[in-house]
Amino acid sequence: MVRIEHLSVAFGDFSLTDVSLDVRSREYFVVLGPTGAGKTVLLECIAGLTRPDSGRLWLGDREVTALPPEQRRVGYLPQDYALFPHMTVRENIGFGLMVRRRAAEIPAKIERFAGLLGIGHLLDRLPFRLSGGEKQRVALARALAIDPEIMLLDEPLSALDVATREHISDELRHIHDSTGITSLHICHNFDETLRLADRVALLHQGRLVQVGTPDEILRRPNCLFAAEFVRAENVFEGWAETVGTDVPVRVGPVTLHANVSARGAVRVTCRPDDVAVGLPGGPAVAEADALAATVQSIEVRGDGFALKTVGTLAVTAFVSRPQWRALNLGPGSHVQLHLARGTVHVFGAEPAVPNSSPAGHQAQRQPGERPQ
Amino acid sequence: MTRTPPVRRRSASDRLFRAAFGSTLAMAVISITLILGGMAAFVSWPATLRWAFSTPEGHEFVQQVAFSVRLSFVTSITTTFLALALGIPAAYALSRFRYPLPLVVDTLLDLPIVLPPLVAGVALLTVTRYWLGSFFDALGLQVHYTARGIVVAQLFIAAPFAVRAIKAAFDDISPRYEEVSRTLGCTPFQAFLHVSLPLARHGILAGAIMTWARAISEFGPILIFCTASEKTAVLPIRVFLYNSAGDVAGGVVTSVILIVVAAGALLTFKLLGGSRLSL
Numbered sequence: 001m002v003r004i005e006h007l008s009v010a011f012g013d014f015s016l017t018d019v020s021l022d023v024r025s026r027e028y029f030v031v032l033g034p035t036g037a038g039k040t041v042l043l044e045c046i047a048g049l050t051r052p053d054s055g056r057l058w059l060g061d062r063e064v065t066a067l068p069p070e071q072r073r074v075g076y077l078p079q080d081y082a083l084f085p086h087m088t089v090r091e092n093i094g095f096g097l098m099v100r101r102r103a104a105e106i107p108a109k110i111e112r113f114a115g116l117l118g119i120g121h122l123l124d125r126l127p128f129r130l131s132g133g134e135k136q137r138v139a140l141a142r143a144l145a146i147d148p149e150i151m152l153l154d155e156p157l158s159a160l161d162v163a164t165r166e167h168i169s170d171e172l173r174h175i176h177d178s179t180g181i182t183s184l185h186i187c188h189n190f191d192e193t194l195r196l197a198d199r200v201a202l203l204h205q206g207r208l209v210q211v212g213t214p215d216e217i218l219r220r221p222n223c224l225f226a227a228e229f230v231r232a233e234n235v236f237e238g239w240a241e242t243v244g245t246d247v248p249v250r251v252g253p254v255t256l257h258a259n260v261s262a263r264g265a266v267r268v269t270c271r272p273d274d275v276a277v278g279l280p281g282g283p284a285v286a287e288a289d290a291l292a293a294t295v296q297s298i299e300v301r302g303d304g305f306a307l308k309t310v311g312t313l314a315v316t317a318f319v320s321r322p323q324w325r326a327l328n329l330g331p332g333s334h335v336q337l338h339l340a341r342g343t344v345h346v347f348g349a350e351p352a353v354p355n356s357s358p359a360g361h362q363a364q365r366q367p368g369e370r371p372q
Numbered sequence: 373m374t375r376t377p378p379v380r381r382r383s384a385s386d387r388l389f390r391a392a393f394g395s396t397l398a399m400a401v402i403s404i405t406l407i408l409g410g411m412a413a414f415v416s417w418p419a420t421l422r423w424a425f426s427t428p429e430g431h432e433f434v435q436q437v438a439f440s441v442r443l444s445f446v447t448s449i450t451t452t453f454l455a456l457a458l459g460i461p462a463a464y465a466l467s468r469f470r471y472p473l474p475l476v477v478d479t480l481l482d483l484p485i486v487l488p489p490l491v492a493g494v495a496l497l498t499v500t501r502y503w504l505g506s507f508f509d510a511l512g513l514q515v516h517y518t519a520r521g522i523v524v525a526q527l528f529i530a531a532p533f534a535v536r537a538i539k540a541a542f543d544d545i546s547p548r549y550e551e552v553s554r555t556l557g558c559t560p561f562q563a564f565l566h567v568s569l570p571l572a573r574h575g576i577l578a579g580a581i582m583t584w585a586r587a588i589s590e591f592g593p594i595l596i597f598c599t600a601s602e603k604t605a606v607l608p609i610r611v612f613l614y615n616s617a618g619d620v621a622g623g624v625v626t627s628v629i630l631i632v633v634a635a636g637a638l639l640t641f642k643l644l645g646g647s648r649l650s651l
Contacts, residue, residue, distance in 0.1 A: 049551050069554040076555040082548040086570045096556030099566070146556060 001025040001182040002150060007045060007055030014041045015206040019055070023150070023184055028176050030193045031186045032217075033203035034229070039186040040079075042203070043152050046184065047076050059149055075143030075151040075181075079158065081135045083127035089138050090123040096146035106145075113141035116175065133164045137171075144179065151176075153185040157192055169195050190230050194218075202226055219271055220345045227269055227347070233306075233316040234275070234339075238268045240346065249346055254291060254312050258344040266346045272306060274343035275317035278336045279327060290336040291315065295329055309335065408631060414624045436602075437626055440610040441633075447519060447606060448588035451526040452534075455583045459534035460576065464564060466535065467542035468550075485532050489592020492528055496597045500524075516597050522604055525593035530586040534579040541575020542568060581641040585634060607633070 002023035009016050016038045023029045031039050044050040046057060048069035057065045064072050083092050093113065094106035114120040117137040127135060136156060143151060156172065157165045173196055176183050185196060193200050194214050202209040202217060202225075210222045221227040227235050238251040240260040248255045251268050258268065280292070293311030304320040307329065315337050319329070329335070382390070424430040462481075471477060484492060500508065500515045508515060515521045545568055553563040569576075591608035598604040600612050607630045614622035 047551075047555050049554070068559075069551070070557045070559055072555070074555055076552060078548055078552060080546075080548065082546070082552045084549060084553075084567060084571075095553070095566070099553070099557040099562055142556070 001027070001060060002029075002046065002184065003058040004042075004046075005056045005058075007042070007052050007057065009041060009045060009050060009052040009055075011041050011050055014038050016041055016045070016052075017206045019203075019206075019208050021201055021208065021211070023182060024199075025182055026180050028173065028183045028185065028196055028198045030197035030200045030214075031184065031203055032188065032190060032193050032200050032229070033186075034188055036205075037188075037203040038206040039188075039203055040154055041206075043076075043154055043184070043186055046072075046150075047074050047152055048072050049076075073146070073149045075146065075148030077136075077139050077143050077151065077153045077156055079154045079156070081139040083130075083135055083138055083142070085127050087126075088123065089119065089125050089127070089130070092127070092138055093123075093141045093145050095142065100146065109145045110141075113144055116178065117141050117171070132160055133168060136160070136168060140172075140175065144175070144181070149182065151181050151183045153183065155187050156185065157187065157189075165192075166195075172196060190214075190218075202229065204229075219274075219343075220347075221269065222347050224267060224347075227267070232269050233272055234270045234313075236268045236313060238266050238346070240264065240266045246341055249344075252313060256339055256344050257341045258346045260346050262348060266348060268344060268346050270315075270339045270344050272316045272318040274340065275315055276338040276340060277307065277317045277319050277323070277327065277329075278338075280334055280336050282336070290338045293335050293337050295331055295333040295335060297331055298324075298329065305329075307335070309337065311337075313337075315339075411624055412628050412631075415621050420621070420625060433622060433625075436605070437610065437629065439602075440605050440607045440626070441629065443519065443522070443604075444588050444606040444633075447522045447526060448584050450523050451530055451587040452580055452584040454523065454527055455531040455534040455587075456538075456576065456580055459531055459538055459579065459583075460569075463535045463538035463579075464542055464568065466539045468547065481532055481535060483532075484529050489529065489590070490596055493525060493593035493596025496521075496525060496528060496593060500597075517599055517601070517604065519598075519604060521598040522594055522606060525597045526587035526590050529590055529593055530583045533586055534583040537579030537582055538572065538576050541572040541579070544575070545571045577644065578641075581637065585637055588637075589630065589634065 002021070004019060004021040007016055007019045014036065019038075019042065031042060033039050041050060045052050046059075048064065048067060048071075052065070055065070056063060059072060059074070083089075084095065087095065090110060093110050094103070097103060097106050097109060110123065114123060117140060119134065119137050119141060122130060122134055122138065127138070130138065153172070157169055160168060169192060172183075172185070175181075187193065197214050199212065200214050200217050201211045204225050210217055210226050212220070217226060218230050218232075221230060221232060224235070236251045238249045238256070240247065240249045240263050242248075243260050243263055245259050246257050247260050249258050249260060249266060249268055256268060260266065278290075291312045293309035293313075293315060295307050296310050297308045299306040299308070301318065304318055305324050307317045307319060309315050309317065317335075317337055319327070327333075327335075424434050465471070466477075466481075487495075497516055500521075513520075515524055549567050549571065550558075550560075550563040553567045554560070558566065588606075589608060590606075591612065594604065594606060594609060595612065598609075600609050600616070605613060607626060611623045611626045611630070614620075614626060
């Protein structure tokens, strides 16, 4: 649906460098990255609002690199919604159709999208009388009314409170599923991504770092930046003597097993919820390579608890409430931890992008030590 | 039971501050009122009105002033429309486009505002008479010393006011609205027409009022470019003609008419635009 080839642009303080991307038809695709990563610039290039310095863009079968925005048929939802203040909600929604000389379709479109988004009671209001969530729904309706080939959403949830954010997030997914429209959503919040995305592209300092499903990014980050961005808590420095599947990797005094694609200095990560927790000598953890550890602190997290442990490796493990009660854990409890094969992921020690970690931080961290 | 509003007790320093600043406001209002009122009180209005409508000299005076009022309105309104027609696109370009030497362009556009009015008249006369004279002669068109020239002189001085006010209005409009309208299908002109122009309407109205007020009161460039003659006697020129002939009362009456016209325009502007408009 959207094909981007070697896109580069320098725009003020923001830039994109050699970005290539494919967004499939009917996909909900999220471009994720911290502030200043170039996400909005990428969106604006697709919308035609910013001209790339080099590279090519396709929407469907059409190359649109040099096309002006009005010929691209994109639905654009800016971060501040930008509802026309001098027009009512009805006029805002019908504006694109009016300009495109499709005024006869306006009543039907308004009825359809007002119903879909629950804004029928707002049609005669001016934008200044709308709440944040209402403005966003109206802006969505306005963008959808012109039957765009793709929806471009610029941080649609960042200006909303937590409760509204979750509700709108579900609505966005519902609208996407109902209309079947390809959606490209940019944000800086990985939790938002988990709720919405079919696939994710992680952007950092104008470069594409990793593309994959949310689960792939979460469990198999390909560099330290990606691991830190998804708040991977168990990232250790290690050493791989051989490449292959399920090969040994030394992490401090411990040997883990994982798939390794390059020899030498590596980083090893494992999700807290993939760490098995048991009591010493207990049946839950019976593997020979179980790690002895002591619970340092316990943090409430969602439906369970995050145990920060110290020992052979400083590991964070996640236990459910029933498991916590059954094991009767507290600070100071001695536990056995096991990082099962297949849950340990190895990636290169060097960052995938320049300066993706604080200068000197790698040199200071010891193997087995939890990153700060 | 009605609730009485709380009494605000002000400190001594607060009262002193308010008295000092309030007194400067009072001085300004009183000064303007005294100067203009003093001028108006120079003539006996009942006697003047009797003279104007019951004597041949009075009738001639009324006809001359009526001609000047008509000429002033026709030329200033024409100037205003021309200033808007040229000023709106120029202001939009200034606000939205990138162009070379922005500081030079900005200064050039403001120059007519700060030029001595007589200098503006000399410049206009030099260009139209000595540089473009043969061009206008070939067209059978005379600009200087004519009512046409009044519009040119007014436009030269007053148009920058329109451009400045309208540019400020466009500057206050986020370009994001135009960007969104482009994605909805607007060409750049349609985005301007349907989005930017309506949003700038208050600034455009303010620019129009400022232009008109400046145009109707313009004197210096008209004096040089069009001379002070019966044919080109807009209200300020009419005042000059009466005073030059020693007819101080005639000058005062014409000046009061000009003040009434200007005050009426200002009040209309404030009533139309409300608190959102400012000159």
